[in-house]
Amino acid sequence: MQFASDNWAGASEPVMEALLRHNGGFVPAYGSGDLCEAIEKRFQDIFETECAAFVVATGTAANALGLSTATGPGGTVFCHKEAHIRVDECGAPEFLSSGARMWGLDGNLGKITPDAILRGLKEVPHGVVHHGQPSAISLSQATEYGTAYSVSEIADLASCAHANHLKVHMDGARFANAMLAIDATPAEMTWKAGVDILSFGATKNGAWCAEAVVFFNPADASDFIYRRKRAGHLFSKMRFVAAQFEGYFEKDHWLDNARHSNKMASRLVAGLEASPIARPAWPSQSNEVFAIIKKTSAEKAKHKGAIFHDWPSTGLAPEDRPADDEELFRLVCSFATRPQDVDAFLQAIND
Amino acid sequence: MQFASDNWAGASEPVMEALLRHNGGFVPAYGSGDLCEAIEKRFQDIFETECAAFVVATGTAANALGLSTATGPGGTVFCHKEAHIRVDECGAPEFLSSGARMWGLDGNLGKITPDAILRGLKEVPHGVVHHGQPSAISLSQATEYGTAYSVSEIADLASCAHANHLKVHMDGARFANAMLAIDATPAEMTWKAGVDILSFGATKNGAWCAEAVVFFNPADASDFIYRRKRAGHLFSKMRFVAAQFEGYFEKDHWLDNARHSNKMASRLVAGLEASPIARPAWPSQSNEVFAIIKKTSAEKAKHKGAIFHDWPSTGLAPEDRPADDEELFRLVCSFATRPQDVDAFLQAIND
Amino acid sequence: MQFASDNWAGASEPVMEALLRHNGGFVPAYGSGDLCEAIEKRFQDIFETECAAFVVATGTAANALGLSTATGPGGTVFCHKEAHIRVDECGAPEFLSSGARMWGLDGNLGKITPDAILRGLKEVPHGVVHHGQPSAISLSQATEYGTAYSVSEIADLASCAHANHLKVHMDGARFANAMLAIDATPAEMTWKAGVDILSFGATKNGAWCAEAVVFFNPADASDFIYRRKRAGHLFSKMRFVAAQFEGYFEKDHWLDNARHSNKMASRLVAGLEASPIARPAWPSQSNEVFAIIKKTSAEKAKHKGAIFHDWPSTGLAPEDRPADDEELFRLVCSFATRPQDVDAFLQAIND
């Protein structure tokens, strides 16, 4: 009954097998080997375009280094006020970009809107040296609320951003889960809708530590190899990240993993909806479920071994917030979550 | 016949086995699991002291983040002018420390001396705001020339450094190889000799990507977890680095690996000494061998499949430099180098 | 009729006279001369304590360098969401601190409260590496709304901050105006109430370019000379800043200047209160006045040569906002504003 986070799981089997497969022999260091080149090609196939893809090993590095290419002196990134880049990365985007600001916007269920961007541009307009340079928007797909932008929502945001000379960054830590949730192809959900820079996450969905920064306008990446190295993110035995991607992409394994964790989340939601003492706080669209549960029941489940985190309910409208005897919780499913884990959890709170 | 670098090998078997062993099940993310705690304890056992050890995944991160704790505004690090941190890390130490300078010192065969430090302190003395703050020395063990400092050489450097209010950093990318070369214990080669901060490398000696920053005065590390995260170097599935270390340390596997690669280097040296058309450029003490070889012979070996790099001979005294028909090369042995590879290489150049 | 900003004035007479007085002769560079030392002593007299005072030449440098001493890796500064450091300094506090975040808090009329700080600490709590390190609060005195914190308000904020291990920074760009508004001594408004670091502004109140970073715990400033130099803010002919301060402090000239500009603001407020087509938007306490004026009248005044800026009314409660035919404006008085300028402006809008 482990629902703390999808990064509590290890690597899934095909990923480990690929690692084993590529362990022997000598391979040029620092990403010059055949496997590393094949992986970049694989990204181009998956995204159906001549993108530039750079492998890194943490989502924080992917986000911060990717955004750093879009933010010059005094750069400002508009994002949801609860975005991971603004709240959860210890200032890495600010540090690795030499001081860019993550400008928080309000938005329902973790989503920003073109209107919010325009309000942000009133606070940080173009051409006023004191306010700095508006540089980019960043959207999390899936969002920090487990919701997912539709393709047309992304296109609207991108269109507003581009009309205002802002680059479009997508934090895709849970890219596959969102993609399946909205039933889009990788291309549709990104460059076809206007995304310029993507943090493509694999770690939460079955890899050990495999992320990529994907540039849909390769010219934006002209100095990226130096950015990556300067921040200490170029691996000598790079093939171990590349191998993870090989296993991850093989026979659509990544989609299988995401489909599974989404399905486990749906099972959880169904159970919550049927429960007399709990309910989904809002409609989940990915592998994250936010549930309002009676405090005593949640305590009981924890005693029985369920692991899951409290969550601040400040993002909810007052009328939707937990009652005094209730609390908001986050429950995350992963490729390793089993149906019986979900059922056991539901039984534990309902007992 | 692969002698390009020790990072062209993959992970050694016990390391992969540990990864496999720890793959299943759920483990708290970001290093809070039992395994991660056990690894820190393991470092304390190995170094026989209550050190603080922080796992990262690249040597560049270990060096740059470690040094950043020792360098305030205008900070200056004295190191050999050919030190990896000064020449080969794309400015990462400068960037991650917000502008510290790596101040190059002359020195024979890759080693700095107390005299060189004192000369450096004349150029960047304490208390002159224009020159910045002298902050630390950094020594590479083994050095960029494949040589190793003796314990008393380290102690002399550290004593000079501490007398001048400088921290002592050791770049131990090839720590185990150097340790065996000088027949010292981990403690003797570090804190007992005065080292304050150590970049402990495992990647070149059998891990995929496992390095640690070890602080022998834990107070120096008070904000290190924030430095690591802010630079994007905190891994969510941290156990995969910890597991590498488990395999690496188990049954002295790391020493076996280093002993082997040193031995292969010795075999290579012996062969070079016996060769009519090649010779060691200077006495090697680790797994790196620098050889002066007749150009035509080196070409021949390359055609037969030997892989090794040219090396600048500017570090040699004029009388020791290659003749016109010769060239200097670097040959690196790893845990995966086999005796027959060495012999084949020697035969290839001698043929 | 110039009310655009107090920095549209030049230097006041005693400041220029001091500059002239100190122009001749040779003086050691970089602040080692007698005058520079005398000025530090002068700060200690004025603040009745052994503070450390460092002269810089812009308010942005004073704020950003001062805050950088209080913010380690992942550092976070809690401030009003419209604070100058967060909105108007092009990311200088973020850049010069290597990535600290300015965390915006809500607050009425430009003031933050202990409650807001505690709410901020829920978002960025101590000890969670992902959220970074809560480091300091920063309050603007006078505020961006022309209001001033009372001594007891400052003491309450500082007490809350210190209880939560946060340093207290005061942005005193309009220090003298605020001090007179609340009738406090320099000591009472700062260290006696708990302020640790002060940006002491003189530029807006009669100097050319004279600011100081004042540390009430001199140990906090141990590396400040390096911070200042590393950012390019150490002047060779430092005496020209010191001389400005000599003239500024002489015979309480600085208080005379501030008293005058506050008085001009009061005259303006009285006129607005008496006006049929305008009113103060809220009670001003310094030399900044925020006025709601009928649009047509404001236009008329502008045509007659009055210079003043529109201001966003988003900070006002809906019921206090301008009506459709009105607009919010900011009017700033300086030492150089004459009563007849104020009267002419009032006549221009009332006509």
Add this chain to the structure above:
Amino acid sequence: MQFASDNWAGASEPVMEALLRHNGGFVPAYGSGDLCEAIEKRFQDIFETECAAFVVATGTAANALGLSTATGPGGTVFCHKEAHIRVDECGAPEFLSSGARMWGLDGNLGKITPDAILRGLKEVPHGVVHHGQPSAISLSQATEYGTAYSVSEIADLASCAHANHLKVHMDGARFANAMLAIDATPAEMTWKAGVDILSFGATKNGAWCAEAVVFFNPADASDFIYRRKRAGHLFSKMRFVAAQFEGYFEKDHWLDNARHSNKMASRLVAGLEASPIARPAWPSQSNEVFAIIKKTSAEKAKHKGAIFHDWPSTGLAPEDRPADDEELFRLVCSFATRPQDVDAFLQAIND
């Protein structure tokens, strides 16, 4: 008898007069006033080209901000190993460029050569991620040795730099002195010879604090206003810097000042050449003189009130170094140095 540095003088009369002249009245802040615009135009006249000129207030800011525009991630600047930017600015170029390295080159009498650049490019070649990005060369005109590059030397350096995709920066802290020494026009000594970015210094030659970063390819300056502000170097009462430049340029006052200080230096050199106990260490070409003086005589002069600094003689060939009873000293003349000061000094050492 003050020869410590040219920055021990105050501002020259025409500079102070211009300041006084522009003190009254209201002027738009942050450089938008007429005077500021006129000054940029003045730079274009003086340099006979449509350059972009940005006023700052310290030479360190001018150098570091100017260079930051030319150095991307891992950027490397080739300069003389004793260049001010490498030795005397407390790491400001490294800090304000987010980690660029100042790569020291050997060179006779403070000058770098095309050969030295090519040697540097062997150490930091293009396209090797570990070594970073070779970005620019920086030459000091006049040099740290008081010598000046001829126009053809500059052209050769620039041609070598451009052929190797390096920008050309000139540190012109003593621009006017060098220009007169080599009898060139501003245009000839800069863009016509290939200089891209110039730090134009006025402070040492009669201003209080007036420097400019001049871009001869204005496109290089596209984000410079944000760089300047982000580092805290945008002044609100900018006219006080602009006014200094007005006085400085008026009726060729700047040339008069530099001609005078050069002449005083020549008088000093002539005296040293005639002296039995002292001699010029090498031919001076600007307002800095380096003299080898008998220690006892130098001591005597100091007791009589002469102020001047010791200088390291490490830059001299062994045969040119001071004898055991001699020492190397630096003597700097300024616009305020009088012939009688020079004569008094000469008499003091000769007595």
